[in-house]
Amino acid sequence: MESYDVLVAGAGPAGAATAIHLSRAGARVLLADKARFPRDKPCGGGLTGRALRQIPVDPSPVVERDVDRFELRLRYGSRFSREHDAPLIRMTQRRLLDAFLVEHAIAAGAELRDGAKVETVELDGTGVTARVAADTVRADVLVGADGANGLVARAIEIDGQIVRGVALEGSVPLEALGHEELERTAVIELAVLPGGYGWVFPKGDHANLGVGGWGSEGQRLRDHLARLARAHGVDPDAVTEVRGHRLPMRRLGTPAGSGRALLVGDAAGLVDPLSGDGMYEAFVSARLAAEAILAGDLDGYTAAPVGRARPPCRRVVGGEARVRPLPAHRVRGGKGAEGLRGRRRPAVRGHGASRRRARGRARPAQAHRAPRGVKPRVTPPCGSVRRRGRAPRSRRSGGSRGRSSRAFALRSLA
Ligand SMILES: Cc1cc2nc3c(=O)[nH]c(=O)nc-3n(C[C@H](O)[C@H](O)[C@H](O)COP(=O)(O)OP(=O)(O)OC[C@H]3O[C@@H](n4cnc5c(N)ncnc54)[C@H](O)[C@@H]3O)c2cc1C
Numbered sequence: 001m002e003s004y005d006v007l008v009a010g011a012g013p014a015g016a017a018t019a020i021h022l023s024r025a026g027a028r029v030l031l032a033d034k035a036r037f038p039r040d041k042p043c044g045g046g047l048t049g050r051a052l053r054q055i056p057v058d059p060s061p062v063v064e065r066d067v068d069r070f071e072l073r074l075r076y077g078s079r080f081s082r083e084h085d086a087p088l089i090r091m092t093q094r095r096l097l098d099a100f101l102v103e104h105a106i107a108a109g110a111e112l113r114d115g116a117k118v119e120t121v122e123l124d125g126t127g128v129t130a131r132v133a134a135d136t137v138r139a140d141v142l143v144g145a146d147g148a149n150g151l152v153a154r155a156i157e158i159d160g161q162i163v164r165g166v167a168l169e170g171s172v173p174l175e176a177l178g179h180e181e182l183e184r185t186a187v188i189e190l191a192v193l194p195g196g197y198g199w200v201f202p203k204g205d206h207a208n209l210g211v212g213g214w215g216s217e218g219q220r221l222r223d224h225l226a227r228l229a230r231a232h233g234v235d236p237d238a239v240t241e242v243r244g245h246r247l248p249m250r251r252l253g254t255p256a257g258s259g260r261a262l263l264v265g266d267a268a269g270l271v272d273p274l275s276g277d278g279m280y281e282a283f284v285s286a287r288l289a290a291e292a293i294l295a296g297d298l299d300g301y302t303a304a305p306v307g308r309a310r311p312p313c314r315r316v317v318g319g320e321a322r323v324r325p326l327p328a329h330r331v332r333g334g335k336g337a338e339g340l341r342g343r344r345r346p347a348v349r350g351h352g353a354s355r356r357r358a359r360g361r362a363r364p365a366q367a368h369r370a371p372r373g374v375k376p377r378v379t380p381p382c383g384s385v386r387r388r389g390r391a392p393r394s395r396r397s398g399g400s401r402g403r404s405s406r407a408f409a410l411r412s413l414a
Contacts, residue, residue, distance in 0.1 A: 004030045006293060007130055007139035008110075009118040009152055012041065013055075014265025014282035015145030016101035020056045021290035023108035030139065031102070031110045032132045034117035038099035042169055042245035044201050044208050045097065046186065047090040047279060054283035057104045062096040064204035069185040075192060076231040081185070089186050091203050118146065121155050123259050141293050142261040145286075148246040150267035156258040162269035165195060165247035167212030167276070168221040170229075170239035177207055178233055189228060193217055196276060198228040209239060212247055212276050247271045247278070256302050262289045 006022055008015045011033035019031040033039075046067075047059060066087035073079040106112050116133035121142055128142040144152025153159035174183060182202060189198035196213030209232070211224040221244060226236035250256075250269030257263050264270075265282035272281060292301035 001129075001136050001138050002030075003138040004028045004111075005139065006030070006141045006143060007032065007118075007128060007132070007137060008143040008145055009121070009130070010144070010146035010150065010265075010267065011035075011037065011102050011105070011112065011114065012098055012145060012147055012265060012282065013101060013279050014267070014286050015143065016098065016105045017056050017283050017286035018143050018145060018264055018290050019105035019110040020101070020108050021287055022293060023105060023110040025290070025294050026109075027294065029105075029110040030113065030132070030137060031105055032113045032116045032118050033102075034115070036115040037102050037112075038095050039114075040093070040095040041098065042167065042243045043094045043279075044169065044199055044210055044277075045092045045094055045203065046201055046277070047092060047097075048275075048277055049088065051277070051280035051283060052090060054280055054287065056283070056287070057101065059090065059092060059097060059100065062092050062100045063090045064093065064096075065091040065183070065202055067091060067184055067186045067202065069181065071185050071187045073187065073189050076189060076227075089201075091201055093203060118151060121152060121261070123156070123261055125259070127260050140260070141298070143289055143293075144257075144261055144263040144267040145265055145282075146267050148248045148266045150263070152261055153263055153267050153269075156261050156263075158255055158258065158263065161254040162248045162250050164215050165212060165249060165271070165273075165276070166215050166218045166221060166244060167196070167210055167247055168225050168242065168244040169208055169210030170225060170242040171203075171206045171208060172229070172234050172239055174202060174205055174207055176232075176234050176238065177202070182207075187232075189231070192228065193220070193224045198224065200228070200232055209234070215246075218244075247276055249273045256285070257289075257298065260298065262292065262298060262301050264289050 005027040006018075006029045008019050008022075008029060008031045011019070011031050015031060015033070019029045022029045047055065047063070052059070067089045068085070068087055069081060069083045070088055071079055071081040102112060102114075113132060116135075119131040119133070121128050121130045123142065127138060127140045129136060129138050130142065142152060144150050144156075146152055148164065150159070153162065177183065177200070182200070184202065186202075187200040189200075192198050193211055193213040194217055196211065196217070198211045199209070201208040201210075209225065209228055211221055211228055213221075213224070217224065222242075225239065225242065229236040229239050246266075248266050248269040249271050254269060256268045264285040266278055268285055270281035270285055271278040289301050292298055
């Protein structure tokens with residue numbers, strides 16, 4: 001059975017960021033996602049200022065447009081706008097951003113298995129045994145980053161405590177907005193549906209229109225989206241790629257993990273109930289979870305801001321969750337750590353089709369570091385990942401990297 005320090009289930013922003021932090025510190029991480037990358041995810045793709053302060057890599061290569069103007073409208077009527085001399089939101093597409101983050105996780109040393117669903121997880125006092133596609137793997141810690149409908153939250157019986165809003169979005173050509181100023185403007189339409197708002201976000205060559213609100217609005221979301229489109233002079237039938245997704249929001253006091261399992265991002269129900277954004281929360285929770293794991297203090301995660309909203313629930317993770325402190329020789333900078341970093345070869349589990357797709361793509365990252373304004377679409381950088389066939393067991397698991405040679409960094413990532 002292959003064994004890892006941490007199994008991260010789900011490679012969206014929360015999972016990839018967790019893997020980046022942990023791998024940079026020398027932990028042996030398996031990052032598994034049921035989808036093949038690059039993959040898309042319904043999302044406005046707006047990176048807010050606070051998200052940009054938490055994201056573990058510079059997303060510039062996958063930013064399609066910077067928005068420096070905000071327009072707030074009320075019931076499709078009165079409005080006001082504000083401008084800033086710096087970007088307020090950086091607009092990307094999740095197909096690009098998520099693949100970019102995954103590529104960074106691999107570069108940091110994480111092993112990616114995409115197209116590999118985490119089918120089952122069995123937690124015990126010392127770790128987790130999981131079925132990942134056809135394989136059984138063992139890890140000291142499980143990070144549930146598997147999104148709004150995640151398996152891990154269900155496995156630790158937390159998902160029932162998460163309230164779910166709903167959102168629906170679609171695309172129109174940028175020209176359809178009909179006004180140049182809107183190409184640098186994020187429009188928020190307030191009070192147009194119960195429990196949420198509508199938005200129009202400009203991207204590289206299209207605009208993203210969406211509506212999100214209480215779960216009870218699910219049946220009416222298409223009508224709400226059509227109204228939003230009409231209010232912006234767009235024929236609702238011209239809106240393409242219409243798709244919906246849940247917005248999971250934890251109730252106060254909902255634990256962010258249990259035992260050896262920690263939840264991050266949407267899996268923990270961390271979508272902001274007011275703004276509806278979730279990438280900031282995904283990045284913050286990823287950092288906090290990684291810090292707790294590296295410090296050998298899983299309880300610390302629920303005592304961190306994720307759990308601090310409700311002091312009585314601080315210690316929701318049982319005493320067994322405390323990870324054994326690691327010996328000094330495994331601290332980053334020690335001999336063992338250096339040796340591990342030198343040997344590490346990120347192994348990407350290959351899939352015939354994705355390998356073939358990958359071969360045709362070169363990473364344009366630097367070339368796309370463009371200034372503000374319209375940016376060319378970039379080829380998903382994940383396409384350039386050197387996807388090998390399944391590496392020999394010795395290489396996948398780091399050869400001699402047994403438990404004794406693992407290198408955590410026992411330091412804060414902050
Ligand atoms: C319509 C809409 C618009 C939004 N707009 C914005 C916005 O503009 N800005 C913002 O900050 N937030 C926005 N959000 C919220 C944001 O999209 C989420 O909060 C964010 O995606 C959370 O990231 P995550 O990594 O936790 O989950 P996800 O991005 O959902 O990633 C979860 C991953 O887990 C994988 N997975 C699931 N189950 C398994 C399994 N069993 N095994 C292996 N892998 C699994 C999935 O394939 C997926 O890749 C929006 C949400 C919606 C629905």
